[in-house]
Amino acid sequence: MATMHPTDQEYVSRWRRGDEVAALELVRRHAPPLGRYLRSRGALDADLDDLVQEVFFRAFQALDSWRGDAPLRGWLFRIAVNHLRDQHRRRGGRVMLALVDDDRIDPADPVLELEARESFDLLQSGMAALSPMQREVFRLRVEQGLDYAEVAEALETTTGAARVHYHHAVKRLKELLK
Amino acid sequence: MTTSHLIDRMPEVARFESEWTREDASHLAVCEECMADWQLVLLALRRRLPLPDLDAERITKTVIARLQAHPQTSALGMESRRPRWWRPVVGLAAAAAVMLTVTLVRSRIDEPVVATAPVHAATMLPELDELLPGEMEVLLASMETEQASQEPIGPLPRLGDLTDVELEQLLKEVEG
Numbered sequence: 102m103a104t105m106h107p108t109d110q111e112y113v114s115r116w117r118r119g120d121e122v123a124a125l126e127l128v129r130r131h132a133p134p135l136g137r138y139l140r141s142r143g144a145l146d147a148d149l150d151d152l153v154q155e156v157f158f159r160a161f162q163a164l165d166s167w168r169g170d171a172p173l174r175g176w177l178f179r180i181a182v183n184h185l186r187d188q189h190r191r192r193g194g195r196v197m198l199a200l201v202d203d204d205r206i207d208p209a210d211p212v213l214e215l216e217a218r219e220s221f222d223l224l225q226s227g228m229a230a231l232s233p234m235q236r237e238v239f240r241l242r243v244e245q246g247l248d249y250a251e252v253a254e255a256l257e258t259t260t261g262a263a264r265v266h267y268h269h270a271v272k273r274l275k276e277l278l279k
Numbered sequence: 280m281t282t283s284h285l286i287d288r289m290p291e292v293a294r295f296e297s298e299w300t301r302e303d304a305s306h307l308a309v310c311e312e313c314m315a316d317w318q319l320v321l322l323a324l325r326r327r328l329p330l331p332d333l334d335a336e337r338i339t340k341t342v343i344a345r346l347q348a349h350p351q352t353s354a355l356g357m358e359s360r361r362p363r364w365w366r367p368v369v370g371l372a373a374a375a376a377v378m379l380t381v382t383l384v385r386s387r388i389d390e391p392v393v394a395t396a397p398v399h400a401a402t403m404l405p406e407l408d409e410l411l412p413g414e415m416e417v418l419l420a421s422m423e424t425e426q427a428s429q430e431p432i433g434p435l436p437r438l439g440d441l442t443d444v445e446l447e448q449l450l451k452e453v454e455g
Contacts, residue, residue, distance in 0.1 A: 162349070
């Protein structure tokens with residue numbers, strides 16, 4: 102028999118009533134994707150716990166402002182995006198560079214590795230040529246696995262607009278990679 | 280099935296969370312454009328970092344402790360259980376403040392008026408106070424445009440104003 106997992110709304114309701122286990126479940130469910138996103142934006146592994154903690158602190162503090170019908174994951178990503186923006190401003194506009202994980206390319210096959218590196222480099226420069234919004238939508242949709250509603254919530258736009266940006270991004274990247 | 284429908288589904292299929300229908304698969308097999316889109320999504324997905332191993336219990340404990348240390352928080356888990364002893368004190372303080380204000384105002388009514396001048400709150404850029412609301416909007420819009428070119432994530436306001444039909448039309452134009 103399949104086990105039904107409580108929804109985010111159910112956990113949030115329980116947490117509102119003081120159930121700390123519900124808070125833990127929310128963290129368990131959403132901390133890893135948030136951590137991956139922050140890491141992809143250049144956060145160091147050593148800082149991840151603190152950064153994710155800050156996102157949840159802000160989220161739980163402002164839980165009243167979360168619309169229950171909006172996807173919680175998208176809302177948490179919005180807080181993460183805003184937190185990154187704050188950090189960006191505090192650093193005077195200096196951008197953290199995303200780290201490249203060499204383990205993802207098979208070093209056992211030098212030819213494949215070279216091709217993969219070339220493709221990654223092309224994609225990297227293609228991503229840099231996108232508008233900031235297209236780039237972020239593409240990242241959230243493909244790399245982070247958010248659906249359009251979650252992307253829209255994260256980037257404070259509409260689902261339709263997120264979809265259009267994603268399609269623009271795919272089209273532009275495809276042209277740049279040709 | 281449309282090309283845009285196929286592109287919409289690519290990230291889920293690439294992550295093995297969904298599968299192509301027979302119709303999708305046959306289209307993909309013959310359509311070079313869609314195949315190029317699919318290759319792009321697969322390549323981008325390979326860039327994806329693995330999920331980090333985070334200590335959820337420690338994060339939760341720290342967050343709850345921080346929330347408890349901030350009494351002004353609306354952090355909901357704690358609010359219902361926090362003792363409300365301070366509420367009467369706050370009520371008394373508010374009543375005292377009202378009485379003090381009334382007394383001061385009454386005493387000032389009897390005093391001769393020496394001068395009246397509008398009082399502005401101190402601002403970092405006083406000239407901004409001179410702007411009309413419309414001018415302020417224009418200024419904010421221009422600041423946002425400028426900021427968009429500097430920040431890693433820029434604002435996206437305009438597409439959000441379009442209706443679903445208009446967005447669909449725009450998508451068709453994008454797809455060609």
